[in-house]
Amino acid sequence: MWNIVADENMPLVKELFAEFGGTPAQIKKLSGRCITAKNLYKTDILLVRSVTQVNQELLKGSPVRFVGTATIGTDHIDLDYLSQQGIEFSSAPGSNAQGVAEYVLTSIAYWAEKRHVDLNTIKVGIIGAGNVGSRVAKVLDTLGIDYLLNDPPLEAAGDARSFVSLKEINQCDVISCHVPYIASGQYATYHLIDDAFLEAMPDQSLLINSSRGAVLDNNAAFGIKYAGKSIDYILDVWEDEPKVNIKLMDQALIATPHIAGYSQEGKIRGTYQLYQALNQWQGFENSISLDELLPQAPKWHWDGTIKGLYQSIKPYYDIEADDHRMRQVGANIEQKFDFLRKTYPQRLEFLDTL
Ligand SMILES: NC(=O)C1=CN([C@@H]2O[C@H](COP(=O)(O)OP(=O)(O)OC[C@H]3O[C@@H](n4cnc5c(N)ncnc54)[C@H](O)[C@@H]3O)[C@@H](O)[C@H]2O)C=CC1
Numbered sequence: 432m433w434n435i436v437a438d439e440n441m442p443l444v445k446e447l448f449a450e451f452g453g454t455p456a457q458i459k460k461l462s463g464r465c466i467t468a469k470n471l472y473k474t475d476i477l478l479v480r481s482v483t484q485v486n487q488e489l490l491k492g493s494p495v496r497f498v499g500t501a502t503i504g505t506d507h508i509d510l511d512y513l514s515q516q517g518i519e520f521s522s523a524p525g526s527n528a529q530g531v532a533e534y535v536l537t538s539i540a541y542w543a544e545k546r547h548v549d550l551n552t553i554k555v556g557i558i559g560a561g562n563v564g565s566r567v568a569k570v571l572d573t574l575g576i577d578y579l580l581n582d583p584p585l586e587a588a589g590d591a592r593s594f595v596s597l598k599e600i601n602q603c604d605v606i607s608c609h610v611p612y613i614a615s616g617q618y619a620t621y622h623l624i625d626d627a628f629l630e631a632m633p634d635q636s637l638l639i640n641s642s643r644g645a646v647l648d649n650n651a652a653f654g655i656k657y658a659g660k661s662i663d664y665i666l667d668v669w670e671d672e673p674k675v676n677i678k679l680m681d682q683a684l685i686a687t688p689h690i691a692g693y694s695q696e697g698k699i700r701g702t703y704q705l706y707q708a709l710n711q712w713q714g715f716e717n718s719i720s721l722d723e724l725l726p727q728a729p730k731w732h733w734d735g736t737i738k739g740l741y742q743s744i745k746p747y748y749d750i751e752a753d754d755h756r757m758r759q760v761g762a763n764i765e766q767k768f769d770f771l772r773k774t775y776p777q778r779l780e781f782l783d784t785l
């Protein structure tokens with residue numbers, strides 16, 4: 432019998448893994464932040480989301496042979512350690528990219544309405560043109576909103592798209608970050624958006640961070656605005672989650688608790704991609720199809736006008752409600768951060784028709 436430990440916030444674990452490869456599996460669901468070495472002494476398969484640090488301390492001495500994270504980001508996983516130990520690994524690339532792209536589009540539309548900006552006249556700077564950044568670009572293409580891409584690793588690898596420097600991105604009206612968290616090295620993203628970058632942003636511009644909290648120097652962001660710089664922030668991710676810089680949260684035009692990718696479909700795809708990876712690892716067939724698991728969501732029909740964009744999106748995704756939930760807990764945000772995420776209301780993807 433397989434022994435599986437899974438994060439309790441992962442949907443459909445029972446449905447997908449209870450009969451893994453025709454053999455019954457013993458599944459234990461735990462809070463992601465509370466999974467410790469003690470929980471893993473007879474575990475073969477560990478399925479996590481982004482809040483579980485998977486490293487030697489967690490896995491040493493355990494029989495775990497497969498680690499899966501139902502997320503795009505992998506900065507919580509010590510990939511070198513897994514590889515040294517011969518532990519099979521899979522993440523869920525692209526699984527919630529659509530959810531993040533919809534969060535970004537909604538953010539831009541909200542900002543434009545609030546600040547009386549004509550979206551026909553702006554330029555969006557996308558930092559990181561991987562799965563999410565490319566999806567954001569596709570949405571902007573469809574709406575006819577101009578954008579520039581920055582992605583030095585892809586540029587160096589010969590990606591055929593046209594890229595600009597970070598300096599050029601810095602001058603865009605909207606800047607949206609879609610890089611992974613990389614602590615050091617040639618392409619480090621730790622505090623990629625620092626004091627100097629923020630200082631050089633044009634007045635009345637918007638910074639969106641839905642990548643990882645530490646890509647933006649949160650103290651610098653607070654300081655610059657406190658000193659009078661007139662820029663807006665829409666922030667989904669925070670340095671040192673579940674801690675949140677409350678003063679920065681107060682400044683943000685929209686503040687959300689790391690839910691940009693939390694569409695229902697995104698979460699389902701995340702678990703499903705691990706199901707596929709596990710089956711492939713063991714040479715089993717996928718007996719369940721993704722289509723039978725995905726909800727049928729009503730889709731947004733864009734009438735072709737940029738004016739009033741936010742009001743036409745709002746019935747499908749009400750980002751102000753997400754902001755309100757976060758601000759309501761106020762100073763208790765650190766204690767409530769995980770709760771807000773665990774109890775996040777069902778959000779369905781609305782952009783299929785684009
Ligand atoms: N807030 C949320 O709910 C979510 C956040 N994320 C975050 O978004 C990140 C991006 O996701 P994906 O697009 O799927 O990842 P990806 O790996 O497909 O793309 C990331 C891109 O960033 C580029 N990059 C790396 N270092 C860079 C640098 N220094 N400057 C500019 N570009 C750089 C890479 O070349 C790559 O093309 C994830 O790693 C994760 O941290 C992902 C999903 C949900």
Ligand SMILES: O=C(O)C(=O)[C@H](O)COP(=O)(O)O
Pocket residue numbers: 440479480481482501502503504505527689692693
């Ligand atoms: O996929 C990623 O990368 C993310 O940031 C996830 O959306 C985060 O969700 P949790 O894993 O923290 O539930």
